[in-house]
Amino acid sequence: MTTLLIYGAYGYTGRLVTDRAVDELDADLVLAGRSPSKLEPLADEHDLPSRAFTLDHRRVVERHLDGVDAVLNCAGPFSRTADSLVDACVETGTDYLDITGEIEVFEALAARDAEAEEADIAVLPGVGFDVVPTDCLAAHLAEALPDATELSLGFQAFGSFSRGTVRTAVESIGEGGAIRRDGRVTAVSSVHETRRIDFGNGETLAVTIPWGDVATAYHSTGVPNVQVFTAVPERAVQALDATDRLAPLLDREWVQRTLSAVVDRTMVGPDADEREEGKALVWGEIGDGEETYEARLRTPETYTLTAMTAVEAARRTLAGETPTGYQTPSSAFGADFVTQFEGVEREDARPVGTTVSDD
Ligand SMILES: NC(=O)c1ccc[n+]([C@@H]2O[C@H](COP(=O)([O-])OP(=O)(O)OC[C@H]3O[C@@H](n4cnc5c(N)ncnc54)[C@H](OP(=O)(O)O)[C@@H]3O)[C@@H](O)[C@H]2O)c1
Structure with a gap:
């Protein structure tokens, strides 16, 4: 054994x-x-x-x-x-x-x-959840367009966060965002790019975040330009913008300690009902300068x-x-690893602008 x-x-x-x-x-x-x-x-x-x-x-x-x-x-x-x-x-x-x-x-x-x-x-x-669905979707898209130069990934999660997730996020507050540009992980502002994305539930506002795929998608696909988006409420973009201006303060050890202590006192994480009812939508788009393909996943709650x-x-x-x-x-x-799990459905890669019935 x-x-x-x-x-x-x-x-x-x-x-x-x-x-x-x-x-x-x-x-x-x-x-x-x-x-x-x-x-x-x-x-x-x-x-x-x-x-x-x-x-x-x-x-x-x-x-x-x-x-x-x-x-x-x-x-x-x-x-x-x-x-x-x-x-x-x-x-x-x-x-x-x-x-x-x-x-x-x-x-x-x-x-x-x-x-x-x-x-x-x-x-x-x-x-x-970080990074299995997005990484598998990236690899699936790269199979459709092997010479791609641009990859965008994103997710919309419905459910709350655990203490550890938020504490890990607090640690990077003040560090701004990150994308991959020309093969290198590159620091950018917290609100580097916003766009409206249909993650599978109608269009919603999304903003770039320093998600793990900025590192991993390059190793999985070789695509040199990668950015990752998440769905956010409009006011969250203003708050994120403010973190760049406050970065020198937010980076300080005592601010991090205070925020972590608040997180420890107040956060528990999603309960069994929330985990049962929650879900996440994952989207990806890949392009080679001529063609653009997109694909989507629906998954169980992130935890x-x-x-x-x-x-x-x-x-x-x-x-x-x-x-x-x-x-x-x-x-x-x-690329198909993620599709074996109960509750995961994939809308396969197709040229942007076409729908399932166009096939
Ligand atoms: N990939 C994903 O999708 C995904 C999903 C969920 C969580 N996460 C990540 O997983 C981590 C844990 O999340 P959680 O919600 O489970 O948090 P949690 O409930 O706070 O648990 C954190 C665990 O890590 C231990 N730990 C922390 N720092 C340590 C260190 N320096 N040495 C040894 N043990 C240490 C803690 O031990 P003590 O209690 O003794 O401090 C505790 O057992 C976070 O970084 C979170 O972002 C990732």
């Missing part, structure tokens, strides 16, 4: 992932995280072994990964956790997966591709989908199906 260690198992998303892994995976599970008092009740609840350790000391992490075939890291912000776990995975020959959406984490792990190859391990970040895709990515990795080296979800499992 293979062994999967879930790090950050007692966080909001870690619990969803753990519940699903218990139901779905034919593997030995080990629950892990830095706090013994938070970890033990969860391990008792599932009658699973647990390993409590921080990521501060490499040898300690390596010792805890001994005999583990794959790690699924759910402890974010991943800028604080991914590197230490990958350091240890390289030493112990353990495959690494996580649910990050942080551009700098994707880029840092992509830079470790050769190291991962040499260690004969897969390094597969981003196996949650529900995250648990589904993360556990399936772990299952495939334990089964030896994930190539070694740095991978994106679509480079590992193909």
